[in-house]
Amino acid sequence: MLVILILKHFGVLKKRNLDDREDRAWPLLALGVFLALGAFFLRLFPSTEIFSQLLFITSIQVLLFAVITLYWKISMHAMAWGELCGLFLMLGPIFKWAFVLSLICAGVVISSRLILRKHNGLQVLAGFAQGVIVTMIFLSL
Numbered sequence: 001m002l003v004i005l006i007l008k009h010f011g012v013l014k015k016r017n018l019d020d021r022e023d024r025a026w027p028l029l030a031l032g033v034f035l036a037l038g039a040f041f042l043r044l045f046p047s048t049e050i051f052s053q054l055l056f057i058t059s060i061q062v063l064l065f066a067v068i069t070l071y072w073k074i075s076m077h078a079m080a081w082g083e084l085c086g087l088f089l090m091l092g093p094i095f096k097w098a099f100v101l102s103l104i105c106a107g108v109v110i111s112s113r114l115i116l117r118k119h120n121g122l123q124v125l126a127g128f129a130q131g132v133i134v135t136m137i138f139l140s141l
Contacts, residue, residue: 021073023098027053028066035059057138058083068130075119075127079105081129089132090139 004027009114013023026051036059042052061083068074085106088099110124 003027004092006077021069022068025066028069029060030068032059032063035062054087055137057135060133060138064130065127068126072126073075073119073123075110075113075124077113078106078110078119078124079131081109082133083135084130085128086132086135087139090136115127 002068004013004018007026008015012026014020015023018024018027035055039052039056039059041056059135061079065074065076065079081102084102088102089096091098106128110128113119114121115122
């Protein structure tokens with residue numbers, strides 16, 4: 001929020017609510033950098049390796065989203081739920097109910113984005129696909 005207020009103060013952003021696709025790139029870039037720094041500092045503590053890895057994946061997701069949003073509007077809500085679904089899918093059968101529950105929640109959130117007419121079907125599909133695919137790729141490495 002502080003980054004958004006600073007960017008608005010210096011005239012980089014038109015509005016604070018980030019409704020315009022063009023206004024989202026700079027705050028998302030800042031968020032991606034902060035997440036990557038958090039992942040880096042978490043690596044200093046061996047017991048937090050999984051959290052560090054998830055934070056790093058989230059930073060990659062946000063930075064990729066920032067680049068995509070310069071050209072096309074996709075759903076960040078769908079991307080976030082896709083990331084969670086991808087995580088539970090990669091964790092295997094022991095987390096099958098967590099995967100099913102996250103998939104149901106993703107459906108509710110994605111449906112609400114469509115009902116509110118914030119996105120179209122292709123935009124939510126692209127966001128969800130990015131979340132799942134990027135998460136599965138980086139967890140496979």
